[in-house]
Every structure is written in C-alpha cells, then in structure tokens.
Amino acid sequence: MAADTKIGRLEGLDLARFIAFVGMVIVNFSIVMGAEGAGGVLGAIIYGLEGRAAATFVVLAGIGLGLAGLKGEINLTIFTTFKRAAFLLVLGLLNMLIFDADILHYYAFYFLFGALLLPLSNRALGWVIAGLATTAVLMVLSLDYEAGWNWTDLSYPEFWTPVGFVRNLFFNGWHPVIPWLAFLLYGVMLSRWALSSARTQDALMLGGLMAFLLVNAVSAYLQPLLAMVDPELVDLVTTNPIPPMPFYLIAGMSVASMVVGLCLRAAPLLKSIGVLAVLNPAGRQTLTLYLAHILLGMGVMDELGLLGGQTTQSAFLASGIFCALAVIYALIWSRFFKRGPIEALMRKVAG
Structure with missing residues (x-):
C-alpha cells in the first residue's frame, strides 16, 4: 500500500498520541506511587500498559518522521532531525536528574539512527528490525543484563559513567536503542502506507489484534516448556518489556497498529461530534505534557506525600486528574499559540 500522494494532517494521529500519553502517565504514576504489580482489574490494566504505551509513542514518532520525509526534501529532513535529536538529548539528560525512567534521551538516539536509515526501503527497514531483535537476544544471552542496576x-x-551510559543506552536501560529503535523504524514503514484509506486502517486494527493474540498465545505455550529446560530461558519468549525480546516487540507493534488504525478510523466521527477539538490540542503537545507530568504531576504528589505505598485506585485517580487538567490547559493554550511551549522552543532552537 503506497503512501498518499498528497499528505494532509491525519488528525487521528494526534488522538493516538494523546491516548499513548495517557497510558504513559498511568504507568509512570503507578510506579512512583508504588501501585505497580497490584492485582485486580486496575492492576491488570497497568500491567497491560507497561511498555505498550511507550512503544506506541515511539511508533507514532516514527510515523511522524516518515511523513516528514515524504513531505519535504529528505536531506533537509535528516539535518533537521539531527538538530532535534541533540535538543532532546540535552532535555532528556536534564530530566534524568529528576526522573530515572526518562525516555527523551533515548528518543534522541532513535531519531539519530532513524534519520540515517530514512532513505532505506520498507523491505530494508524490515531487515534492520529483524537484526535489532536478533541482536537483543544475543546480547541478553551473552552479557549480564543486571549490570549497573540497583533493583531495590x-x-x-x-x-553517569561512560561505560554505564553506553550500556544503559544500548543494552539494559528502560528503553534501550537495541531493540527499541525497531518501534521507530516500524512507524517509518507505516508512514509509507495509505494511512488515510479505510482499508489500511481496518488492516491495522485487524492485523494488530490478530498478531497480538497470536504472539501472546505462542508466548504462553512456550514459557512452561522452556522453564523445564532452563528457567532463565523463559525471558526470551515473554511479552514483558524487561528484557525487551522479540515477542515483546511484536506485541508492542501490534498494539501500536491497533491504536493507530482505530484512531484514524474513528477520527471523522469523533471530529463531527467535537471530541477531536477537545483532545487533539493535548495530542499535539505531548512533549510539553510529558515533562509536565514529571515536574508538576510528580512534584505535587511528592509535596502531598503520595510517592510510594499507594493503591492502584489512587494511581488511576491521580492520572485521571492530571490528564483532565492537561486537556484543559492544552485547549486554552491552543487558542493563543500554535505549538506547546517546549515544542515551540525545540522549533526555535532546532528548526
């Protein structure tokens, strides 16, 4: 399926970004509030979002990068992406001083390598994704995945040491380049499809659902078999984000496909009833809101003594309140400014 010859703004992608952002807020608030790993329906939702919401975000970033490459001169797109990667690296490292699970500095390298690989065909990108998945497995089998971590x-x-930084960035950090770069490259591949086509949107929804069910079924079947051989081999076939193995990549890509397809398919209806007008301004300010949920959201919770020892209900309530306030803020801000404050700063600094 070829990309559209004339590319307009796909408003469903802004909705998808907002949904992915909400998922990341729920996961991050649950972690810092100590509600991670709880049982019940809410605990199951948190578990299901872990790694999937962030992966969807990276896939959407890849779609954005790919669409930029289709719209303009590719060398200019690559150069601009390099500058934005540098901006995100600085921003992410500053954020690391506050929030250990920062993803922005990883994004810098996703974009760096993604821009370099942008001229490749979809077939070649598929081989790179397979190579990243294979390399991740070989690294987990041959290196110490727990090196540098204090799991307590x-x-x-x-x-902040040279060796530790490189190890964390490429191997055993929260979102290591190997294999997380695969999500961005998958997004680039999707950007070349006819995303405005209902047929493509349906294929993303149905194909994503089938792939998600299949990979989880195969994972559940293989885990007890490998456990009898060597319990440590079970990690190789789980869909858990740590360590990020091939089945996790497939699960993350399938969830992203479903979210993108569903949001694009539902966009015309949601626009007609005014939902997009309310939610999409927040979807266009996810960089600003990502930092806000750490600096403001977690900062307020710290002042209120809510970090650690909280219930899943409290984590969902805090997430709901923050996301509602984020929607209201973005809606008001968008009446006066085209971009969010951090997005505007990045545009000014990096183009």
Whole structure:
C-alpha cells in the first residue's frame, strides 16, 4: 500500500498520541506511587500498559518522521532531525536528574539512527528490525543484563559513567536503542502506507489484534516448556518489556497498529461530534505534557506525600486528574499559540 500522494494532517494521529500519553502517565504514576504489580482489574490494566504505551509513542514518532520525509526534501529532513535529536538529548539528560525512567534521551538516539536509515526501503527497514531483535537476544544471552542496576530502588548508579551510559543506552536501560529503535523504524514503514484509506486502517486494527493474540498465545505455550529446560530461558519468549525480546516487540507493534488504525478510523466521527477539538490540542503537545507530568504531576504528589505505598485506585485517580487538567490547559493554550511551549522552543532552537 503506497503512501498518499498528497499528505494532509491525519488528525487521528494526534488522538493516538494523546491516548499513548495517557497510558504513559498511568504507568509512570503507578510506579512512583508504588501501585505497580497490584492485582485486580486496575492492576491488570497497568500491567497491560507497561511498555505498550511507550512503544506506541515511539511508533507514532516514527510515523511522524516518515511523513516528514515524504513531505519535504529528505536531506533537509535528516539535518533537521539531527538538530532535534541533540535538543532532546540535552532535555532528556536534564530530566534524568529528576526522573530515572526518562525516555527523551533515548528518543534522541532513535531519531539519530532513524534519520540515517530514512532513505532505506520498507523491505530494508524490515531487515534492520529483524537484526535489532536478533541482536537483543544475543546480547541478553551473552552479557549480564543486571549490570549497573540497583533493583531495590530501580536506580542505575553507573548511568553517569561512560561505560554505564553506553550500556544503559544500548543494552539494559528502560528503553534501550537495541531493540527499541525497531518501534521507530516500524512507524517509518507505516508512514509509507495509505494511512488515510479505510482499508489500511481496518488492516491495522485487524492485523494488530490478530498478531497480538497470536504472539501472546505462542508466548504462553512456550514459557512452561522452556522453564523445564532452563528457567532463565523463559525471558526470551515473554511479552514483558524487561528484557525487551522479540515477542515483546511484536506485541508492542501490534498494539501500536491497533491504536493507530482505530484512531484514524474513528477520527471523522469523533471530529463531527467535537471530541477531536477537545483532545487533539493535548495530542499535539505531548512533549510539553510529558515533562509536565514529571515536574508538576510528580512534584505535587511528592509535596502531598503520595510517592510510594499507594493503591492502584489512587494511581488511576491521580492520572485521571492530571490528564483532565492537561486537556484543559492544552485547549486554552491552543487558542493563543500554535505549538506547546517546549515544542515551540525545540522549533526555535532546532528548526
């Protein structure tokens, strides 16, 4: 399926970004509030969102990068992406001083390598994705995945050392380039499809659902078999984000496909009843809101003594309140400014 010859703004993608953002807020608030790993329906939702919401975000970033490459001169797109990657690296490292699970500095390298690989065909990108998945498995089998970690408080004391930084970035950090770059490249591949076509949207929804069910079924079947051989081999066939193995990549890509397809398919109806007008301004400010949920959201919770020892209900309530306030803020801001404050700063600094 070829990309549309004339590319307009796909408003469903802004909705998808907002949905992915909400998922990331729920996961991150649950972690810092100590509600992760709880049982019940809410605990199951948190578990299902872990790694999937962030993966969807990266796939959407890849779609954005791919569409930029289709709209303009590719060398200019690559150069601009390099500058934005540098901006995100600085921003992410500053954020690391506050929030150990920062994803922005990883994004910098996703974009760096993604821009370099942008001229490749979809077939070639598919081979790169397969190579990343294979390399991730070989690294987990041959290297110490727990190196540098303090699992007691989920900190990485060696992050600020050269060896620790490289290890965390490419191998065993929260969102390591190998294999997380695969999500961005998958997004680039999707950007070349006819995303405005209902047929493509249906294929993304149905194909994503079938792939998600299949990979989870195969994973559930293989885990007890490998456990009898060597319990440590079970990690190779789980869909858990840590360590990120091939089945996790497939699960993450399938969820992203479903979200993108559903949001694009539902966009015309949601636009007609005014939903997009309310939610999409927040979807266009996800960089600003990502930082806000750490600096403001977690900052307020810290002042109120809500970090640690909280219930899943409290985590969902806090997430709901923050996301509602984010929607209201973005809606008001969009009446006066085209971009969010951090998005405007990045545009001014990096183009």
